[in-house]
Amino acid sequence: MPTKRSNPKRTQTQSNSAARTSSTVEEMLLAAQASGSDSMETGRFIVTFKEGAVDEGIKAMRAQSMRTADARDFNDQSVELSGLGDADALVFPEIGAAVVGAAAAQERGMSAAAELASDDAMQIIEPEYFVFPEGSEDYLRGFLRAAETIARDLGTTVAVEASPGEEAEVAGNTWGLSACRVPASIRNGTGIKVAVLDTGFAIGHPDFVGRAVVSATFVGQPVQDLHGHGTHCIGTALGPQAPAGATPRYGIAFRGSIFVGKVLSNSGGSVGGSVLAGMNWAIANRCEVISMSLGGAGPVQAAYTAAGQAALQRGLLIVAAAGNGSGAPTGYPANSPTIMAVASLDSNLRPSSFSNRGKIEIAAPGRDVFSAAPMPRRYATMSGTSMATPHVSGCAALWAQSSPALRGMALWNRLRATARPLPFPASQVGAGLVQAP
Template sequence: MDTTVFLHWLQGAMASSEQTTPKRIIRFHQQSEYRQFIKDWSELPDGKAALKAVKQMPIIRAISCRLPVEETLARFSTGVWIEDDRRITIHAATPKSLLSEKGIPWGVQHVKAPQAWGMTTGHRIKVGVIDTGVDFSHPDLRQSLSRGINLLNRSMLPHDDNGHGTHIAGTIAAANQMQGMIGIAPRAQIYPVKAFDHNGSAFVSDIILGIDWCVRNRVNIINMSFGMKTRSKALLTAITNAYNAGIIVVASSGNDGKRRSVDYPARYPQTISVGATTRLRRVAPFTNRGTHIDIYAPGDKIISSWLRGKYHEMSGTSMATSHVSGAIALLLAYKPGLSPADIKWILKRSTQPLRGGKVQRLTGELDIMRMLQAADR
């Protein structure tokens, strides 16, 4: 492909696009062509300024920008793949406000995290939370947070303007046992990656940028408490690259109560797909389920940290996913060097049986003590 011709065409197409023009992801077949394209663009007289309107995604040799209908890209189809840069949403129900929370939340107790703390607390394990950001001033999270990144505004810290990311971070690694709550892995480090806006919405390209950042910053685990109904090859490529780099990607199955289907990216085999359970060890009515689920974890009426130092109760497969991410942090601190495939195998063979129908026999619920014992075998 002639990258110079493509570059000039793209400049013209972007100049005629408007705020309502759909965003698209353009992936280059060849790494060399992607690099040449970025180099040529940056060397144009106004190239650096124009590139600000484009998201560069080196992890998948791609860019994202607003472009007219893809038919206009047909003549370049031998050199690039094109897909819509779709919206993706967080997986949680409406929160219920609480004034305070003391001690160990029921989900943390239920999966037997406290019994494991004599052996492992997740010390120094890095958990990337691609979400709405985090409340840096929350007393239960202060010891557990690294700087992270704000992909919506690079000049700012990833401050949470929604609450969902703070809730996820609390279940994974809250550490304020004396006055507040404690999470699954209280010595793990949360790396907040703000890709979602205050409405809990993000573009696939922002998620990919978040994965890229996590790979470059060598996190051990990526928590993905979000999903969409449609497949994205670009997102799959980014997740595969993270998987091949040894990063464990944990994803929520979705909250539509579907019996034979889960959302993407949880549907990809390179992730650990998580469904939600209730206090009674039953599959929660709202959770998507079926053969794509790798493990279930508490996701119903989960209390965790919230904005302005508060606490909220939330339900959703998002909450279940954060329990599993915390458990994997405990496992990695206990047995360093396990691969994503090792971890999935250990989790799946160490679950507690669920109560209820036949389908639930295919997989079970997270049990941290059984998980650690399975890792020793």
């Protein structure tokens, strides 16, 4: 059957001049701000191919004189869109999807409303959307703040969000690790690759001295984290067992392999194409756990679902934040059926007031979470489903270490089967509180 999707209006300026395949995140955010539109669409499109039809799809696109780049032509499939020059499209072969520039799509009659023939290699064409960290503020505020930050050209001055007056527990373990029974676990994540797709990482952080870090950027900026969100998430999932001094233990898989994919810019904004590029890279590198504390409010998107399915088929697991819309429906990419959606809990193990509801697989500590931050601050306390997600990712790494059979869907099922039941609806906490092995 032909596939159709409605296509809300967008300005011509946003669609063409700022929505090339090689446009930077900043260019598209600024164009969206200048247009005055509250649409989360960037103007570009995401094409999802039918299963097994990637090469056929590439041939079809090139047959239409579309200049098409393939991530397989880049080392480790690490490709940054702004470096593509005059390419009309970039294909993510691990996922089976591609991002297409607005002008190239328009010239060839490609749109979200286009009808696709039954023998077409394309399964669906959807708008590309903006993406933001799942912090404690709503999507629109995050969107406007990111755009305003870029417009003011503040560069490195974006601050880590912290709860006023909240610092660390002074000894032992953070409340989140204790709730997840991490301190009692004999596992440490050895041999397990954990990819955190976020704002990057504070390279040189004292708590990570001697740890190997594999990194790639997908937003045209160095991996160095000038925002703080990514470092905080990496700290929870992969931080040290024994930080210096009286600092409590805040990291779970302290011997896991750290893979950093910078898919959110230093301003905190991004686009679907950059996120998919990071997911494609993490899958190509066979990272057993892929952690994503990012998203937006919107419908299920085929490309994210395809990415989740591709990961599961390769024995990998994608974990994503449900979002912080104060009970709104779970946002993308966590709303995809092939991606594990994580809700947030407060220290009393009740659902956080900001945590989204609906499609939820599991819950984890997300309120007042202490973890790493870029120097000179070193540590910060933050709240959000963003903070809950790396608790699940870290525990997933421990479970994956415990048995080579626990990969992909088997790991998904084990996390849910061993979760601590909670007296709340599954739409709020899923199977319950994640537990370490």
